Amino acid sequence: MSRLTESPAWKALVTHHAAFRGIHMRELFAADPRRNERYTLRAAGLTLDYSKNLLVEATMPLLHALARQQDVPGWIERMFNGSRINSTENRAAFHVALRATTPMLLDGHDVVPSVLRVRAAMRRFTDGVRNGSIVGSTGKALCSVVNIGIGGSDLGPLMATLALTPYRHTRITPYFVSNVDGTHLAEVLKRVQADTTLFIVASKTFTTQETLANATSARRWLIDQLGTEDAVRHHFVALSTNLAATGHFGIDAERVFEFWDWVGGRYSLWSAIGLSLALAIGMDEFEQMLAGANAMDTHFRTTPLESNLPVTLALLGIWYTNFFGARAHAVLPYDQYLARFPAYLQQLEMESNGKSVTRDGEPVDYATCPVVWGEPGTNGQHAFYQLLHQGTPLVPADFIAPVYSHNPMGEHHRLLVANFIAQTEALMRGKTHAEVRSELKAQGLADEALERLLPHKAFSGNRPTNSIVLDRLTPHSLGALIALYEHKVFVQGAVWNINSFDQWGVELGKQLAQRILDEVGDSAASRSGSHDASTSALIRHMLRDSARI
Ligand code: F6P
Secondary structure, three states: OOHHHHOHHHHHHHHHHHOOOOOOHHHHHHHOOOHHHHOEEEEOOEEEEOOOOOOOOOHHHHHHHHHHHOOHHHHHHHHHOOOOOEOOOOEOOOHHHHHOOOOOEEOOEEOHHHHHHHHHHHHHHHHHHHHOOOEOOOOOEOOEEEEEOOHHHOHHHHHHHHHOHHHOOOOOEEEEEOOOOHHHHHHHHOOOOHHHEEEEEEOOOOOOHHHHHHHHHHHHHHHHHHOOOOHHHHHEEEEEOOHHHHHHHOOOHHHEEEOOOOOOHHHOOOOHHHHHHHHHHOHHHHHHHHHHHHHHHHHHHHOOHHHOHHHHHHHHHHHHHHHOOOOEEEEEEOOHHHOOHHHHHHHHHHHHHOOOEOOOOOEOOOOOOOEEEOOOOOHHHHOOHHHHHHOOOOOOEEEEEEOOOOOOOOOHHHHHHHHHHHHHHHHHHOEOHHHHHHHHHHOOOOHHHHHHHHHHHOEOOOOOEEEEEEOOOOHHHHHHHHHHHHHHHHHHHHHHOOOOOOOHHHHHHHHHHHHHHHHOOOHHHHHOOOOOHHHHHHHHHHHOOOOOO
């Protein structure tokens, strides 16, 4: 048994949860007309209404006691003071320094000047590309920017570039290639012209198989198209911590934008990894995004747990995961520009907290990260919301929406927002048997048919949601929103006593893929019985012609 589940704060929550049965949020709202005020927080331009959660007066104090017991305030300080909290890699997790406005010391050395130096280089480069003074090898302005990267070197820039579409430069079209499936690159190459395309090879390690395969093919294509290897230096830049490998790939040192090992891949959007975004929206807007994140950082670091937005989101997640047995968490942005936000959060949350041993390597005896998923509203309403409303699992959900749209066309935004609000109300209220009965009676349904239909049309309700509202989706509010979730993940990791900053779980698949590749064509190796029967048969069947594939 780990200490967490035996601890007083945990046990108090177990007891509290047992006494919770039979409580319905409808009644809680009826009993307290000011419940929303009690459970609404504001920070960095975001509003969180968490009143539609399974909370009574005693609940949050018990969750705060758990956070204190697990030393969440101490962990927050350790993150901000550059401690090596990523213990298995002996690194700091210092992404907050990328958006800091005051000195940030790592091993006694202020990292902010280096951050600003790279940012200044990003500004020179992005300004030059955007104003046409930096051109391709034939002298033409660069119009297409292809970011080649995967995981944290793709999801953040991709999500944010889509989210900030209204801020984009009209000449520059961004593309993102991540999948090692050649189709991904091939389809992009069909749409761009070599002489007006900039390739950004984004890879922290510069060893990632998918990225190097895509970058190598893109390089070959460029040389074929433009007829000279010299074109590479005009059309390729790299974003990496591995300057030796970028040089080896043939990218000029002055076209490499550096970052550091204390920037985790899934926390790297704020670093040079954001170059594709900065090219699209310009450095001023990019810095607005940093400012939004910094505003959330300041709130997170300085605000008591009780009114701290990231802490609140984190503790609510823990309440459902560990005490109600929820195994999934939905993220439902009511803004088409946030279409890739759930995918971005999947890496942020699941790669960070998909762990089953504590920092000391002890197996946990409690659940950690739930499955995070989602789609923009209202599309999801016509796909999977049925399960959210009437399915057997409890799926807590974050609803995210702006008050104002960038595209105020006709009735659209009113319709969108009405749906956003209605869904959280429906999930909370449900529909009782009595309500269904009187509705069906009013429709003139005969008793027998009515009783048959009744259980199908009733909704239990009592399903928890958070409403996260921003005024408008801007670089600043997006920065604050992303930082909100980064810190939520961090707090959950602190409570669960896991390392949120490593990702060893992705290694085994990589190793085995390499082994399979090494064995292809080596019939002795493939007969050697090193794989199970299924794996061997799949290798024989699918890679028999691999030279041709
Ligand atoms: O395989 C997982 C991972 O290491 C992620 O953590 C990371 O964001 C991604 O691969 C890409 O890594 P890199 O930026 O080094 O290419």
